[in-house]
Amino acid sequence: MAGRGRGRPRDSGISERALAAARELLVQRGFDATTIQAVAERAGVHASALYRRWPSRIELIEEATFPGLSPQAVHPTGNLRDDLLRFVRAYTEAFSQPAARASAVGLLAHHQTSRRTHPPELYLRISARPQFQDILSAAPPGSVDPDLDANDAFTMLLSAVLAHTLLANTATQHLTPECIVEMTLRILRPSWPGPL
Amino acid sequence: MAGRGRGRPRDSGISERALAAARELLVQRGFDATTIQAVAERAGVHASALYRRWPSRIELIEEATFPGLSPQAVHPTGNLRDDLLRFVRAYTEAFSQPAARASAVGLLAHHQTSRRTHPPELYLRISARPQFQDILSAAPPGSVDPDLDANDAFTMLLSAVLAHTLLANTATQHLTPECIVEMTLRILRPSWPGPL
Numbered sequence: 001m002a003g004r005g006r007g008r009p010r011d012s013g014i015s016e017r018a019l020a021a022a023r024e025l026l027v028q029r030g031f032d033a034t035t036i037q038a039v040a041e042r043a044g045v046h047a048s049a050l051y052r053r054w055p056s057r058i059e060l061i062e063e064a065t066f067p068g069l070s071p072q073a074v075h076p077t078g079n080l081r082d083d084l085l086r087f088v089r090a091y092t093e094a095f096s097q098p099a100a101r102a103s104a105v106g107l108l109a110h111h112q113t114s115r116r117t118h119p120p121e122l123y124l125r126i127s128a129r130p131q132f133q134d135i136l137s138a139a140p141p142g143s144v145d146p147d148l149d150a151n152d153a154f155t156m157l158l159s160a161v162l163a164h165t166l167l168a169n170t171a172t173q174h175l176t177p178e179c180i181v182e183m184t185l186r187i188l189r190p191s192w193p194g195p196l
Numbered sequence: 197m198a199g200r201g202r203g204r205p206r207d208s209g210i211s212e213r214a215l216a217a218a219r220e221l222l223v224q225r226g227f228d229a230t231t232i233q234a235v236a237e238r239a240g241v242h243a244s245a246l247y248r249r250w251p252s253r254i255e256l257i258e259e260a261t262f263p264g265l266s267p268q269a270v271h272p273t274g275n276l277r278d279d280l281l282r283f284v285r286a287y288t289e290a291f292s293q294p295a296a297r298a299s300a301v302g303l304l305a306h307h308q309t310s311r312r313t314h315p316p317e318l319y320l321r322i323s324a325r326p327q328f329q330d331i332l333s334a335a336p337p338g339s340v341d342p343d344l345d346a347n348d349a350f351t352m353l354l355s356a357v358l359a360h361t362l363l364a365n366t367a368t369q370h371l372t373p374e375c376i377v378e379m380t381l382r383i384l385r386p387s388w389p390g391p392l
Contacts, residue, residue, distance in 0.1 A: 183349070186383045187379055
């Protein structure tokens, strides 16, 4: 809170400056060029200050590009279709930011080769499963199959959002947020005849 | 046909040797090292012979690593669940081959930067939509919602297979072929009450 004053740039947090510098570098120079040293130079801080905050550039880039969804984007109203649409739109928008687009493939490549250390953290970062669960909990009775594992439905939604973002203009150009929501609603609906 | 004799290596097709060499290079040395020149050297052919067959290494790598599904993997029997399971397993297996895993992220990165030329071809290559449509057509009446756009269901399935393969061990470790099939069946089932 105390560091938020606009008039005194030196007081603004080192972390915030580093995260902003990382986003700029990703967009302007790409994933490979976004090193700790380059971020430090652009942010005007010592590299050692960044290493105190992040173990490597990977964690810094992940925090810079996948900050999570804003609370108002996911606060459920009880209208399942509307809530899911706001959720998927916010999700797609977050993944479509220039810095996120510039880092996504690099992060995937990194995690494919050093799989053991980081992926769970990245997954927690890109996963909005608790918010999805909140939306389902607020839905009217009978609109969500109680026998369904919400986890499975969420992962289908996440896969569609990722594919829509990573494969934009190709495989998934028709996989709009509206379409993802319709498919998710089909997954969620109770079986016929219902199990109850 | 004439070139298939095993006893005369010089008669075996240049294309087949180049595709095999590309797969070896991808697995052993990675995407960046799999250049036309490196493939030519390993296959024992002239680079010019490869350029006559493929415009660039990208098309060569795509053909080497995403050859399509085998016909027996997708020939429908009329049992929708079994057919989908064989289909998703064959799909997942194709994407999980070492050479495909080694090329997938590199291809994604390439297509993110030069989006206009190649993606449709890659999409045709990774898309098994006609086979999916064949499976739906063979399903018993009433098991597939006639109002559903099969295209949307297929893209959800493809997204899940891609996420399962690219994000293996992380976001989607529970997204097994069995789980993808259950989710696809939920998407496909007719609405209640039925529209007819």
